[in-house]
Amino acid sequence: MKKQIDFNGYYNFSDIVEIDVRSIDNFALEQNYPSTFIPSALIGYVLKEKSSVRLSVHNIIGEELAVLVYEEQDKGYHSVNFNASNLPSGVYPYKLQAGDFTSMKKMILMK
Template structure:
């Protein structure tokens, strides 16, 4: 599921990805919404445990950027899941020190 966007996402969500990757101190996640929807962005560790919620709330239509603070994360592979309305995108984030 890493690096995939579900089929329903095309109607509401366009996940543009994140940069830089690998991240050292932080990264920025960019996405576009075709309409205003509830959004939740959650970061998970390699075992699938929730590490932190990065964003949550009602977002307007348009382009958005969520900052991922990696300063307190250990080196490794993480997954973030972006849920916007009925759309979902999952991507891998590498943190390297």
């Protein structure tokens, strides 16, 4: 519980509120959530400016399996849900390209 005191001296208790604050000063590709997933995962990324974005998923030998995002997007935090129900267990790299920025991370699918 959190105690909130108003300007007039009255107070009440409220549930604890949690906020997630991200810097949008740089491009960033986040680790998928959950890191080991069945069958879908959330992939988040930050754009420091309006950009042409391509987010893709690959197999371990580099072949592209899916394009999750392929569009121009505004500055800020974005996320996309990746459903891998049609793929076997394994390690899958994912790649973000936004303007001149490129980053790649790996996710683990366990079935």
